[in-house]
Amino acid sequence: MYAASAAGDHSMIWLALAGAEGWRAGQGRRALLRAGAALGAESVLVNGLVKLAFRRRRPESTGPRPLPLRTPRTSSFPSGHASAAFFAAALLRDGAPAPLVYLAAATVASSRVHVSMHHASDVIAGAAVGAVLGEAARHFFPILGLPRR
Numbered sequence: 001m002y003a004a005s006a007a008g009d010h011s012m013i014w015l016a017l018a019g020a021e022g023w024r025a026g027q028g029r030r031a032l033l034r035a036g037a038a039l040g041a042e043s044v045l046v047n048g049l050v051k052l053a054f055r056r057r058r059p060e061s062t063g064p065r066p067l068p069l070r071t072p073r074t075s076s077f078p079s080g081h082a083s084a085a086f087f088a089a090a091l092l093r094d095g096a097p098a099p100l101v102y103l104a105a106a107t108v109a110s111s112r113v114h115v116s117m118h119h120a121s122d123v124i125a126g127a128a129v130g131a132v133l134g135e136a137a138r139h140f141f142p143i144l145g146l147p148r149r
Contacts, residue, residue, distance in 0.1 A: 001110075001111040001114040001115060002111070002115055004107045004108050004111040005081065005108065005111040005112060005114075005115045005117065007108060008081040008084065008085060008108040008111070008112075009081075011039045011043070011084045011088065013104065013108065014035065014039060014084060014085070014087075014088035014092070015032065015035055015036060015039065017088070017092055017096060017101070017104075018031050018032055018034075018035030018036075018088070018091070018092060018143055019031065019032040019035070021092060021095040021096050021143075022035075022095075022143070024095070031143050034141070034142075034143045035088070035091065035092075035143050038087075038091060038137050038141055038143065039084060039087065039088065041137075042083065042084060042087045042130070042133055042134075042137070043080065043084065045133070046078065046080055046083045046084075046126070046129060046130070046133075047074050047080045050078060050129065051074045051075045051077065051078070051080070052075075054075055054076075054077040054078075055075045056075050056076040056077035056119075056122065057075070057076060058072070058075075058076040058116075058117060058118065059076070059116045059117070059118065059119055060116075061116050072117065076117075076118055076119060076122050077119075077121070077122045077125060078122055078123075078125035078126035078128075078129050079109065079112050079117075079118045079122040079123045079125070079126030079127075080126065081108055081109060081111075081112050081117075081118075081123075081126070082105075082108070082109035082112060082118075082122070082123045082124075082125075082126030082127045082130060083126040083127070083129045083130035083133070084130060085104070085105035085106075085108040085109050085127070085130060086102075086105050086109070086126075086127045086128075086129075086130030086131040086134055087130035087131070087133050087134035087137065088101075088105065088130075088134070089101045089102050089104070089105040089130075089131075089134065090130075090131060090133075090134025090135050090137070090138050091134055091137060091138050091142075091143045092143065093138075094138075094142070095143075105127075105130075106127075109123050109126065109127050110123065
């Protein structure tokens, strides 16, 4: 779970998946740039504007963590990792197998509760926000030039 949480930092896992899917579809750099722009915009919206409205404190750590994790400077609600995960899953589901993309998103999102970076409600709200924004972005700003399923 620590690896899943770390993979979600700065949307690295989602950029890697978008790049891989883009290269598979013959749209390598274009797909990666579009994914980066979309994920950047989502991050500014959620980690900037939305989190400013809530200012929720993160869960108390119950002791030393077995592995180091980056400590976020933003508030806890909603989870930016969960939001980015479900946002990316919506964008990538037309190219990669959707169940696998959503399984990866759920793993990254739930890892945030496991590593005590978020409350469960932070992750649920982040996943919902990301899914809604992802569906809108998927419609107006598709990552790949593939027909939507």
